[in-house]
Amino acid sequence: MGRRLLAILLVCVLAACSGGSSPPRNLDDACAIAREKPKYLSAMERTERRWGVPVHVQMATIYQESKFVSNARTPLQYKLGVIPMGRQSSAYGYAQALDGTWEDYQKDTGNTRAKRDRIRDATDFMGWYMNKTLERTGVPLTDARNQYLAYHEGQTGYLRGSYKSKSWLLRVADNVAERSVMYQSQLARCR
Numbered sequence: 001m002g003r004r005l006l007a008i009l010l011v012c013v014l015a016a017c018s019g020g021s022s023p024p025r026n027l028d029d030a031c032a033i034a035r036e037k038p039k040y041l042s043a044m045e046r047t048e049r050r051w052g053v054p055v056h057v058q059m060a061t062i063y064q065e066s067k068f069v070s071n072a073r074t075p076l077q078y079k080l081g082v083i084p085m086g087r088q089s090s091a092y093g094y095a096q097a098l099d100g101t102w103e104d105y106q107k108d109t110g111n112t113r114a115k116r117d118r119i120r121d122a123t124d125f126m127g128w129y130m131n132k133t134l135e136r137t138g139v140p141l142t143d144a145r146n147q148y149l150a151y152h153e154g155q156t157g158y159l160r161g162s163y164k165s166k167s168w169l170l171r172v173a174d175n176v177a178e179r180s181v182m183y184q185s186q187l188a189r190c191r
Helices: 002-017 030-036 038-051 055-066 099-109 119-137 144-160 167-190
Strands: 076-079 083-087
Touching (some): 030 055, 030 167, 038 055, 038 119, 055 119, 099 119
Antiparallel strands (some): 076 083
């Protein structure tokens, strides 16, 4: 009996340390995401009510940023191909928010207990950030492509047009826009 209890306890501890929930199985179907992870849809709907950012824009952005992995991080960089030198950036969580931008969000909203690996906080952050983008750049909350460009480059970078020389980023932004339209169409049918 002691070994069995110890084994169960070990499994529970390992599960608790595993770092969040697993992503939805079918990322190409907004309805399947909503069925499998109803908390995701609830969080996004709450953000849409509070900040006006449509669910499908949030979904497409989270898909691109983290593939719905709660504790996603940028890859490690290596010196001489083998010596770890740290990560490319401090981006973390569903929304891949940078440390400084996350701290600005926490101060600005008073949500000091917010966590980047908690879906409701990550979507609220996106709503806050995309509204800042609307205020600074005039990009509508429904424009997934340009909101994504400003999300990736920062609002100042977007206003400077830093993305214009990055053909890979323009392709990614087009993919975000296409996925947003796909998710919007799917959500209209399953709601």
